[in-house]
Amino acid sequence: MRSSSRLKRAALPRSAPATSAGGSKTDGNHGLIAGTAAKRRTKKEADDAQGPSKPAPKKRRKVIPVKEPEPAASGSEASTQTSHADTKQPEQHLPSLPLDVLYEIFSVLDPHGLIQLTHTCKYLCTVLASRKLDWAWKVARKNSPGLETWDPPKDMSEMRWASLVADTSCSNCGAGGVTSVDFRLRMHLCEQCSKDGLIHSSRLAKAYPDLLPIVRELVPYTNKKLHSNKKSDKYFWIDDLQSMDKKIRKLQAEDPSAVDDFCKERRDLVKSILGRASYLRQWHARYMESRVDFRMDQIAGRFQAIGYQFEDLDNPKFYLHPLVRLDTPLTDAEFAEMREVLQPVLAQIKQQRTKAERSSKVLELYDQYKKTLLPIQRIYVPDDGNFLWKYPKFSALLTRDTSLEITDAEWAEATDALPTYLSRFIEAKRDKHIALMHDRYPAPDAMEFITLAASPQALQHAREETMPHFAGPLELAIATFTHREDTVVRYNRLFTGRELCNSWFEKVKFQFADRESGLVAQMVRMAGLNPRSTTATEMDDLGAQFFCRTCHNTDHERAKAAQEPHTLWACSWRGLLDHFRGSHPTAIKIGLVNHEFYTLERTHNVIDIFENWCCNHCSEEAVAFLPRQAADDHLQAAHGVLTPSVGRDVFFRPPALNVMAPHGIQSYYQFKDSIPPQASLSTKEPSPTS
Template identity: 25%
Template structure:
């Protein structure tokens, strides 16, 4: 705080001379102006005037002028030069400060703890009274001061009772001493706390004296709060009025901005903005300043504002164009989801974007959009498998060029479904997901991550294809990825080594490699023991297992007999995700487009799954059944993390009966 404001100076200012004021003023002589004087006056008109002689005026005139000012103006004058400072802080200037205070409507009288200049400084300046930093807007009325955060947290000025181990002590300090309260934080001024503790120490063990001290401090603090309550209410009302004034100026500025936008042809866009867009535009730089809009200001802020409004117009037009397709896709999605739940988890479906681009499905969607007819559920349900089969056929055409010539000449009717057909993903990128499945079979290769590209939104749609893509992108949990022949050609190659390993395994299982299909091998569901690694795996895992770095290329297979295979499958059935920590997916929440579903609808443990079923589906199931109520995500069967997991030789809980394994000492 300024020491000259806190305490009025006691020095006396010079009084005007009585003799000089009693003598009559001299008569003025009429002056005649000539041409030279007029020209000189015109030359001096542009010179800067000085107010240095203002202090030489009579005091009653100066006081009369100052009495019409506001307290904040007097504070500014006192800081302009030493002459005003000496004059305004003189004891005789108290009437000027009081008159200035009366010019403020509703302002309460000066508290007895402050002088008139200190009261004006408290109300009409924003300087911190401890460090002088500007911008301290809040007045601490119990302390009659302004305090910034850094000074409030300075232990030299305040005692911080926030982290006191006894919460009662913090509340106790609030009751007996003036303090600053910020939520649960309490700060007590050290200049108030030190004398209070000294008085406490002087009482010693006198409980009566301590009780009297506490009672007196509590009453004093309570009276201080009551006495300063009108000042606090006035300050709060002033802040509210100021906010209303600033809001009015901001509204006027925003109206002026929209007037400028109307000149550019964007004024009509105001009626189409939603609440979130209005809030965003309202808080943009150049729209929230509490100053009138000038031409110079508009030149500075117009580019980002015009750009944002143009983008909002493009989004509105894009949403209007894609709205019919959004309605049609939302109508067919429940039928797609219902069909997907009836199919095995191993089936490979196209994404929503791929399905909508299938000619049969696209023709039906266009018919719904153009005619506005209602959806025929029975007709569309019969159309779904036809469209999916067409997608499989069209997508498979991009795989035939990758096959070796000797494989195309086999006797298998559909060469892609041969057990010898395996592909390798050579992608090393990490977007959208790193490739953990390098050996991939058919038809899973069609839904592999690195055979697709994302169809992004089109800001300025020009065709129905763009409108359809925007509709799919805007719908929640609809994948906008599509099969991309260019990505497939760049990342996917035929896995020749896996094909040779598959031929050995097929022959080991007693089938003809030239005619055996992958479906036949899956139906056989044999288990194969890898002798070098001493683990038992499925035939699909065996295809990729032998070429892993841990295997070192050694290969020796043993086919388990029927008894050992049945015993091993029972052992595999026990190795399911734990009911408390396992991750499960709700079967009723399965979506046709499972690429996005597996990420959002997982539940940790069966307890969370049962709570979800009761909350979301109204089904109370005490013992959820696998494959009926829940499932685990299906991935690439060649991945070691996918079930059934490999079983090590040491984990076998039964005595093997396969002769080859017995001979090896298993």
């Protein structure tokens, strides 16, 4: 019958018996231990027989007499043989080493350490494989966090259990690096052994026609081969099948009556193994991860002891390093080698951390300063302080060698220059967009920021005089900009006045909306104002209501034909601008509501439904982005402002790149009975070109 093609490791056979057969079998160290114990008992009995008349001789530790090597000529054959013999001398001395010394060594090791000892020489492997040394494996298990409470299954010895859960060598060929355990087969299998030593149940009849059919019921199987996704398949270990086949045949020949009992016992064992395999697999994965974490903590503790910061060690480049992510215990020699490799890595991590901390410091300083500004001025400033990195005082601190410290005085000096840098940055952004407008305007004033810590007179002057013209021509009602979002004109968002300033830090390219600017200019003139000096805030405060003449005439004729009353729909200048962009991109006819001819029926403030109103008197986040009524209530209760003014006491701030349309108040009017609609349009209202 075919067997696995890979060579097997002699030490730690996979099928080590769980129990000794009534003491009839002796392992490699049984005779040594039994002989030593017998000598001690004989000596004690002799001492008892002699009585107290003669003092007991002082015990001396036995050692191996060492013979002086005979001198040999250099380069001779005898010299070569002697050198080879010297290399084997430590292993030759082990049998004479006192057992209490060995036991003391065994008692301080964990399972991995004992397994490593079994790989060193045949003598230690024989000693540790003894059932009488189960105590050493049990103590080792107690020394390993995560294993102390996990006793081996009843059919496994302590050594076999430790090898299964703590070793990382292939159970078949001894290849290292096999961390996964197949708890169904109770083996570690490397890729090659899994390929060569496993066979699918469907191939058994053809590959092994002489195999007893009952054998496959008496050995465990795994349900997933390496690199296979078929979980329902059964894969058997070939050696298990062959060994069980021989055992059954031998039992049938020697004691046929015992076959049934043996098979029943094996079926129960296989059922137990397969039933607990999934649970053990999950537990083992956690255990192996805990070993990795334990080693990582040891390494981190040693690096912290020599001066490294926790922040540098808490970095993926460190704790995911291959030398750190191992499950083996850390030794002094290993750490010394590891230190040479990881020190450059930690130096790089420290450098990156220091740079990141300095950058965060700049952002923190900017954020603190921004919170002190007059709230309406925050519309014009960026959300974060990344722009400060290019200015001299901050750039010098950020590019300084990471091994050099930055004092608080140096940070304070840079913070003092922050308002100047912010003004420069905002003015450059303002001038760039003013240049996109078709008309030319006088140079605007400097954009000086004011904090809430200023005097009440200075704050009042800023609210009433400075802010309406803060961005110069960009505050005008005719300052209309768009950015392309879609090929359909309707969905090109329009930004008017300081709405642009609220969004100009986004990564979009704005362009001047010449057509929309002309429409706004018409409405400003119809209201009797100058487009080159009228701001968007002034148009909002004016409260003039405009309507579309085209829609008005159409609705009037429809109502007249149906003999129904006609209602005139009107809205603010912002709302009508959006109406024209969506409904009449070419046929533009604007009308201004004259209250001599219309009776107000009802109004609806569209903009009030959005929670984007902010208090211009305090910087508390709790009173920002509220419904209009809530903002007014706050101003009355907290600041005594009974009639809040838009722009001075309260302001509207939509999210960046978000414009609410239509804007302002929508009104619905009825014609007065004494005035015919056509007469009102032709005689009392100014024409669009006036």
